[in-house]
Amino acid sequence: MSRPPTAAQRRVIEAADPLTGRLRGTEAQLAALVKRGLAFRHPRAPHEHFLTPAGHRVREAVPEPAREEPVPDTGVFAARVGGEEAAPADAAARLREVHGAWQGLLELRRMTNSDGAVDRPCGWERTHLVRAAALALEAAGHRPAGVDADGYRVRATPQPEAVAVYAPDARSLAACAATLERAGWQAGEYTDPRTRARYLLASPRRV
Template structure:
């Protein structure tokens, strides 16, 4: 769970450059923000510090940091955190229905988070590219894949028994879950057409995607992992 910044750290976040997210502060303040997942230290000289997507959300909303879903143990499913507790978190599918979940405000939040993630890629990749996932995404696989899907306009599945996404042809919507495989998530969808659409979106976002079959149920699903090169 991300920790809330101290008042002094919050002032550093609020004073960040609005375009790049570059931070200015004492070494202790910057190190504290990195520890809380709100900033990162650029690997290249002069090793400036920049806001992470969670840090950008605090700066824009003036609220609490997003509460990411921690990486699950090998065979454990990821239980979505209640949306009401978060400033922003990509929807992994299966969350309780939330009023205004598909409204204009949510669309702006998703687009802003995706743009912040692209900026994080640009800042952390040695060549400044944005075509493949960064270290933050590799440590938050479920949320990162879900953000790519939601930012592309796909609907997450609703809670059990809620079809959630018929309006845009996604049927029950997507569900992103952790898997026993390192650096891989499973993406479930209502039908073959939805899985093909998810595949195209994730591949454009820099993920390797393959289609597989559940041994028992014979249901088809995707296995996605961040592309490295």
């Protein structure tokens, strides 16, 4: 059985980019993580280091409150799940951030899916369902709900590997379903038996 990472190595893992798994550390630290199978050195320049699926599992094992929810005003990108109290002040900057995050997620799919496929979700998305679905929607131009504005809302569900997506009308809900399906998710419409509200139940596609 392999030894667990040292405290110093765990700090490097915990500090990895939450979306791409990109690492920062000394050459010795990064080399040690590669040797343990927790990181790999990208073959293309500038030869940065990224977490492997095993490294991501180590990182996910570290307790962190409300990982599925965006944390405001921290300087760390988080997809808007809908219902946030305030929209980003700089819309153009937000568009650039969302585009960059989506491109980073596609690269993460390429690096971590066993066949290099970018048309279906990767392991990170399966452990961050709400954020992943929200990023797919926001990157495609859908508007998240705000305090005084209608839009999509992505919420966790008791079902494994499934999120609920709400939208203000049937047309918006169908558009969200089409976006998620293009992003590699399966989505079906359901009716809440109590409120009669229509919603999507979406889960990452495996094949």
